[in-house]
Structure formats: structure tokens, C-alpha cells
Amino acid sequence: MAESLSSGRGVLSxxxxxxxxxxxxxxxxxxxxxxxxxxxxxxxxxPRAQFWAISGE
Ligand SMILES: [Zn+2]
Incomplete structure (x- = not known):
């Protein structure tokens, strides 16, 4: 879980x-x-993953 939160966009992709x-x-x-x-x-x-702190695209 900590892993997914630390690199949100890459994980989403x-x-x-x-x-x-x-x-x-x-x-x-x-x-x-x-x-x-x-x-x-x-x-x-x-939902498989969610990200809160990531802004921008
Ligand atoms: Zn399903």
C-alpha cells in the first residue's frame, strides 16, 4: 500500500x-x-488504487 502511494501515476499507468x-x-x-x-x-x-495527493496530469 505504501508502495502504491509513493509513485501514484506510474502505478496507475x-x-x-x-x-x-x-x-x-x-x-x-x-x-x-x-x-x-x-x-x-x-x-x-x-477501485484497484486511489491517489489523493497527486496533482496535475
Ligand atoms: Zn472487476
């Missing part, structure tokens, strides 16, 4: 397009989740 761990058919996409950047499953909607 790495997660994007990966299969979901929580359902069979999902693919992770970059989305906003509750106002934060996250990689969210496009099938079940489970």
Missing part, C-alpha cells in the same frame, strides 16, 4: 488495462473515484 482481481471479465480503466484518481474495474466497479 501500470494498472490500466490489467485484468480485474475481483471478477472474471473486468478490465481496469483510469477513472475518477469519489473525486480521486483511481484504476477502476469497468465491469464490477471495484
Amino acid at each position: 501500470a494498472l490500466e488495462g490489467r485484468g480485474c482481481e475481483f471478477c472474471a471479465d473486468g478490465t481496469l480503466v483510469r477513472e475518477r473515484y469519489k473525486g480521486n484518481r483511481a484504476a477502476v474495474c469497468d465491469s464490477c466497479g471495484t
Whole structure:
């Protein structure tokens, strides 16, 4: 967890397009989740990672 928070953008990029761990058919996409950047499953909607302190694009 600490690892994902320390390098947020790289982790998000790495997660994007990966299969979901929580359902069979999902693919992770970059989305906003509750106002934060996250990689969210496009099938079940489970957020894989969220980042709070990262600003800019
Ligand atoms: Zn899923």
C-alpha cells in the first residue's frame, strides 16, 4: 500500500488495462473515484488504487 502511494501515476499507468482481481471479465480503466484518481474495474466497479495527493496530469 505504501508502495502504491509513493509513485501514484506510474502505478496507475501500470494498472490500466490489467485484468480485474475481483471478477472474471473486468478490465481496469483510469477513472475518477469519489473525486480521486483511481484504476477502476469497468465491469464490477471495484477501485484497484486511489491517489489523493497527486496533482496535475
Ligand atoms: Zn472487476
